[in-house]
Amino acid sequence: MSERVSTHGQWSSRFAFVLAATGSAVGLGNIWKFPYITGENGGGAFVLVYLVCIALVGIPIMMAEILIGRRGRASPINTMRMLARDENRHGIWQVVGWSGVVAGFIIISYYSVIAGWGLAYVFRSAAGVFNGVDAAAAKSIFDGLVLDPEKLLAWHTIFMVMTTIVVSRGVRSGLEQAVRVLMPALFVILLLLVGYAMNTGRFMEGVAFLFKPDFGALSAGGVLTAMGHAFFTLSLGMGAIMVYGSYLPKDASIARTSITIAVIDTLVALLAGLAIFPVVFANGLEAANGPSLIFNTLPLAFGHMPWGAFFGTLFFILLVFAAWTSAISLIEPAVAWLVENQGINRVKASTLVGVVAWLLGIVTIMSFSRWRFEFNFAGEKKTTGLFDVFDILTANFMLPLGGLAMALFAGWFMSRQSVVEELGMGDRVGFRLWYYVVRYVTPVAVVVVFLQLIGVIDIKDWK
Numbered sequence: 001m002s003e004r005v006s007t008h009g010q011w012s013s014r015f016a017f018v019l020a021a022t023g024s025a026v027g028l029g030n031i032w033k034f035p036y037i038t039g040e041n042g043g044g045a046f047v048l049v050y051l052v053c054i055a056l057v058g059i060p061i062m063m064a065e066i067l068i069g070r071r072g073r074a075s076p077i078n079t080m081r082m083l084a085r086d087e088n089r090h091g092i093w094q095v096v097g098w099s100g101v102v103a104g105f106i107i108i109s110y111y112s113v114i115a116g117w118g119l120a121y122v123f124r125s126a127a128g129v130f131n132g133v134d135a136a137a138a139k140s141i142f143d144g145l146v147l148d149p150e151k152l153l154a155w156h157t158i159f160m161v162m163t164t165i166v167v168s169r170g171v172r173s174g175l176e177q178a179v180r181v182l183m184p185a186l187f188v189i190l191l192l193l194v195g196y197a198m199n200t201g202r203f204m205e206g207v208a209f210l211f212k213p214d215f216g217a218l219s220a221g222g223v224l225t226a227m228g229h230a231f232f233t234l235s236l237g238m239g240a241i242m243v244y245g246s247y248l249p250k251d252a253s254i255a256r257t258s259i260t261i262a263v264i265d266t267l268v269a270l271l272a273g274l275a276i277f278p279v280v281f282a283n284g285l286e287a288a289n290g291p292s293l294i295f296n297t298l299p300l301a302f303g304h305m306p307w308g309a310f311f312g313t314l315f316f317i318l319l320v321f322a323a324w325t326s327a328i329s330l331i332e333p334a335v336a337w338l339v340e341n342q343g344i345n346r347v348k349a350s351t352l353v354g355v356v357a358w359l360l361g362i363v364t365i366m367s368f369s370r371w372r373f374e375f376n377f378a379g380e381k382k383t384t385g386l387f388d389v390f391d392i393l394t395a396n397f398m399l400p401l402g403g404l405a406m407a408l409f410a411g412w413f414m415s416r417q418s419v420v421e422e423l424g425m426g427d428r429v430g431f432r433l434w435y436y437v438v439r440y441v442t443p444v445a446v447v448v449v450f451l452q453l454i455g456v457i458d459i460k461d462w463k
């Protein structure tokens with residue numbers, strides 16, 4: 001088969017792809033979400049399950065997703081359709097592409113609202129609002145933001161416009177450059193925050209919380225959340241990495257690239273955890289604080305360190321940038337498809353996608369104030385909003401199921417020869433190991449996590 005060429009262009013090098021894919025992977029998931037879901041699920045055991053999922057499920061699926069993308073060289077919908085045809089498989093496989101586009105819309109709609117919190121905090125920090133605050137003041141600053149739909153709408157709009165502009169210009173001009181500088185800067189600032197955390201006197205408590213597994217604290221739902229987060233944080237299962245892979249030069253090593261991205265992504269998340277939890281414990285806050293966790297804790301750290309307003313501003317700028325480089329990858333699959341199939345240009349396509357995502361974002365905005373509902377969960381009264389529904393539906397269900405389908409497609413439905421050819425690492429030990437994992441270990445792991453959720457198997461009984 002002659003090699004396909006993407007109509008959207010190609011990355012300038014393997015390194016450019018690593019930057020873009022790392023930009024996609026490292027985002028709110030690492031700095032905002034990882035700490036709060038770790039806090040809600042009891043710490044160490046959750047982190048351990050998450051790390052196992054990155055290794056056994058995340059990296060193998062990332063390789064599968066990139067190789068599928070590079071072979072198809074088109075939007076995920078068209079890639080799945082064409083590869084299914086190449087391999088004489090049913091056209092139904094393109095559903096994987098469609099479900100990815102839907103998941104992308106749902107995720108970007110709330111992702112943009114949270115990124116908007118980050119934007120708001122850039123300005124609050126720069127204005128010195130956090131200087132000397134205590135826990136109560138930090139909380140009231142946060143509540144003043146999320147309980148005000150108008151403010152949220154303004155920030156959400158700004159972030160959505162930022163995202164749409166970049167995607168409309170094509171991923172190559174601008175973003176490649178920005179990520180090159182911003183990612184290392186984010187890393188350095190996180191190290192600085194970890195340094196601050198070391199001085200809170202509760203650092204070891206934070207370390208123990210993150211790394212000492214207490215399996216009693218982990219529920220079946222927690223196991224699913226850990227696995228879902230492995231997908232979310234690596235941007236897997238919805239076509240973001242597939243579409244980026246479709247712009248990848250032929251000679252780049254998919255295996256090495258995937259491992260690099262996963263390692264950097266994991267380090268950023270762990271550093272964020274090490275920066276947050278000591279501050280949580282030192283200030284008598286709850287680890288199970290939910291989505292507001294970093295917005296309630298980091299102002300305390302910045303409010304009490306020398307140059308805090310400066311570092312705080314810088315930190316939130318970097319957080320927004322991390323979110324930005326992820327957000328563009330969330331809408332790229334839909335935009336690429338519109339350009340390919342509807343004959344409209346990139347600018348129109350991204351605007352259209354941006355407007356739909358913006359409208360959907362209003363649901364999330366309202367779900368922090370007006371649109372909340374009460375329900376009973378295991379005898380407890382809880383309130384929730386559609387934001388939680390969106391989050392759980394995408395991260396815990398759509399992404400793992402999408403990723404499972406990609407693993408099955410690469411492992412069982414593409415010919416071994418196509419896969420060997422595309423990965424370009426020969427039919428040797430490395431390849432065989434991956435092939436075995438992606439055919440057996442990964443699918444079984446994903447299915448077991450779902451089964452234990454519906455109580456067919458109770459992992460806790462296996463001790």
Ligand code: PHE
Binds near residue numbers: 029231232235236327
């Ligand atoms: N990986 C991103 C993060 O951790 C979120 C994301 C998910 C991006 C899925 C693209 C696709 O913030």
